[in-house]
Amino acid sequence: MKIVKYIFLLLLLAAVALTVFIATQDGKYNIVREQYIKAPKNVLYNFVNDYRNWESVALFPETDTTTVYTFSENAGKTQLTWKSADTEGKLHTIKTVGNDSIIQKAHNNGLDSDIFWKFKDTLNGTKVTVRVKGRLSFIEKAYSVLNGDIKNQTETGLQNSLDNLNDYLVNELSTYTIDVKGMVKKNAVFYLGHTDSITVEGLNRKIFNLFPKLLNFVKENKIATNGAPFILYKKHDSIKGFTKFAVCVPIKEEIFTSPGSEFEGGKLESFNALKTTLKGDYSHLKEAWNAAYAHIRKNNLPENTSGSYVEVYSTGMQQTKKPSQWVTDIYIPIGKPAPVLNEAGQSINNTAGSTAKTTAPPAYPINRPRPSSENGNMPENRETP
Helix, strand or coil: CHHHHHHHHHHHHHHHHHHHHHHCCCCEEEEEEEEEECCCHHHHHHHHHCHHHHHHHCCCCCCCCCCEEEEEEECCEEEEEEECCCCEEEEEEEEEECCCEEEEEEEECCEEEEEEEEEEEECCEEEEEEEEEEECCHHHHHHHHHHCCHHHHHHHHHHHHHHHHHHHHHHHCCCCEEEEEEEEEECCEEEEEEEEEEEHHHHHHHHHHHHHHHHHHHHHCCCCECCCCEEEEEEEECCCCEEEEEEEEEECCCCCCCCCCCCEEEEECCEEEEEEEEECCHHHHHHHHHHHHHHHHHCCCCECCCCCEEEEEEECCCCCCCHHHCEEEEEEEECCCCCEECCCCCEECCCCCCCCCCCCCCCCCCCCCCCCHHHCCCCCCCCCC
16 A cells, blocks of 8 residues: 555656646747748748748648638738648738738647748848747647657748748749640630729739639539630720729620629630640749730731730649649730721721720739639639630
């Protein structure tokens, strides 16, 4: 009986000693990691500051293929949440200084921390510095003692994140091909879309806002799709600097919508076009459009400036997380412009159809929307020219 008491006393003393040991451990941590990345500072800043990109790059914290990400933006504040079988957390932005620094608050599996990003120009790229600061609670210190140092795990995860960022921006984003396919006939298709006008500078953000709404509307109303989403450029006023466009989803059957509806049904008629394919990140689309126009000038092709200019997202993030595998098809109308008729059906000597020149945007935006799972499911069908 005395032996049992001695054993119990020893266990009690060991528990007290362990408790004291854990309590006296320094719970503060301040982890700093740096990485030189061969990419412009503004590119790195914009990429990190957009939580839509974090899933693709697997930035801190480390997650797995089962993780579900949710992005939200309320009152100008952005937040990213994630959840898997082993981890859950959230991240939101506290403060930003354009192209210079980002301050974030993270909550990962009960562990709170502050994250500081700093971007500095260097001779061959950008030095990215990331600092993670926090304090462990008693339970977290106990977990760290029994299951491995949380600070070391955080340090490893942070370094892996920077390695992933470097690999993504340097390799994935820089790997691309542009192929001017030649003349094709673009098939007619019914579509559901939203038409808007905006300056070229504001086009990307506008598309970011419109595509999720359209894709969710299609999904909620169980509308049968007939190909990949696309943008229809209707008019570009080079003097005023605005573009009239429509974000569209091709559908199998024609839909008639009431006047004033947010989304409208329409039909893209078939037309002859020069097809150019970009395989790679959307940041290279401007170069792809320029290559198409260079081909038109070299071969003296008659551009139909009153026709439809179309950009089809044939393969995007819904199919693969790797930008080097994304496929975007550009269609520029080629052929004699259709005559403009007056109310009497007589031809008007005005091939442009308006006082403003109608062309695809000459100063094409360098970034395009990146469809993701939180933006709604992209149609699985592929559009054929």
